[in-house]
Amino acid sequence: MNSPPLVIGLEVHVQLRTQTKLFSRSLHCYGAPRNTLVDPHCLGLPGTLPILQERAVELALRLAAALGMEISECSRFDRKHYFYPDLPKNYQITQQSHPLARGGALRLSVDQGSSAVAIQQLHLEEDAARCLHQEQETLLDFNRAGAPLVEVVTDPVITDALQAGEFLREMRRLVRWIGVSDGNMNEGSLRCDANISLDAEGFRGVVVEVKNLNSIAQVVEALDFEAARLRRAHREGRCPRAQTRFWSPSSRSTGVLREKESRADYRYLPDPDLPPLRISPARIGRAVAAIGELPLDCCLRFQDQFGISEEHAVQLTQNRMEAEYFEQVARRVGGPLAASWILSELRYHLHRTDCTISDSPVSAEDLAQLLSAAEKVSAPRSLIRGQLSRIFDGESTVAGFGAHCRRHRRPEEEVRETLDRILKENAALVVDYRRGKHGVLDHLMGLAFRDLGDGVDARQLRQWCQEELEG
Secondary structure, three states: OOOOOEEEEEEEEEEOOOOEOOOOOOEOOOOOOOOOOOOOOOOOOOOOOOOOOHHHHHHHHHHHHHOOOEEOOEEOOEEEEOOOOOOOOOEEEEOOOOOOEEOOEEEOOOOOOOOEEEEEEEEEEEOOOEEEEOOOOEEEEOOOOOOEEEEEEEOOOEOOHHHHHHHHHHHHHHHHHOOOOOOOHHHOOEEEEEEEEEOOOOOOOOOEEEEEEOOHHHHHHHHHHHHHHHHHHHHOOOOOOOEEEEEEOOOOEEEEEEEOOOHHHHOOEEOOOOOOEEOOHHHHHHHHHHHOOOHHHHHHHHHHHHOOOHHHHHHHOOOHHHHHHHHHHHHHHOHHHHHHHHHHHHHHHHHHOOOOHHHOOOOHHHHHHHHHHHHHOOOOHHHHHHHHHHHHOOOOOOOOHHHHHHHHOOOHHHHHHHHHHHHHHOHHHHHHHHOOOOOHHHHHHHHHHHHHOOOOOHHHHHHHHHHHHHO
16 A cells, blocks of 8 residues: 655744843843743733834744735734733734735755745744743743744645755744744744644545654654654554644654544734734835845855865855855955865864854954965965964964065975885885775875974975875
């Protein structure tokens, strides 16, 4: 029996990068002591009224524009009722019936003819408090309650778990690129609920929703688990119930959280305390202008303009600041050289010193100057690497690097004499190379570097070594 196809839709919650919460002036940030970023509104105290924060609307419009969505000139807020301790007022303010935007799609590859996932709608809503489940009790942290979210709902067009993971990776790259969210799933600023069903007789419309997914890997694993569970039920002639399930990382399986609610269970009604949200064409135009070049378009341009590989272009367009840094360096020293140093040595030192590229002690101009100076004097990579390390540690600067290289450079005569000696001492390896075992070249290079240290150009040394071996 052929396995019926999967039908998957995602609900992605993007926490917006604002200073305050969606309907109050309480501060909003990650990592504050528990229950310190609270106010009467997010605690659900009687007599409080919501006040919409305009910065959240601007960021939501920016994301909608980046997804090519049709933005509504008039959207409305609803109350979604449910009883749960993370929302003490017993309803969530959201946009169910009249969302901020509809339609649009997210491209999943730099290939212009590649697949794209259609978007159903995007709406604003407030976040709930964080539940900290313990053995005998559940603790609540209201710092997150009222935080501004946009929920991006896809059409049920995703066909497997890997495509769902690809969608989330591209969504995370997009929200970081256009500055609407930091997209950190481990901090809860990007979360996902996955809906899955089978396109088979008796299974259509029976949707299983999986929650508690804290990483892209968990989304993929949970969907694979549910796909296997649903297909097993299909083979056995059983129809599963529509449920909301949770993912358990420890057992790597899903479990029943509750029977799936219907729209009627939430008793949606228009929020009487909030007026309609009206968006002028001029405001939409400003949102479009704020986007600039999108990451996939930038990725294609980097390949064409600077001659770098697709893999490097994808890595360099994970955030806009690094892409801009690369472009500044590449215009001075060329794309392949700039990509090589940024993706290896620079990233290593940024991670080692806990810096971001925006506060790096080596600016784009510094790195371009360093690489240009090294090229003029044929400085070996090891010397440049050491200089970068000293700059990050505050022990040196870019200035004077060319003179430093010349002082430490080994004379050609010394390098050739050392190379000749090593080849004579390892005559058996020379014979192996001439019989076709070219892998021994790296071993001979290692012996040369052991004796010569940093003051030699690796490319020049390899060329001389090959000339001697093949002569």
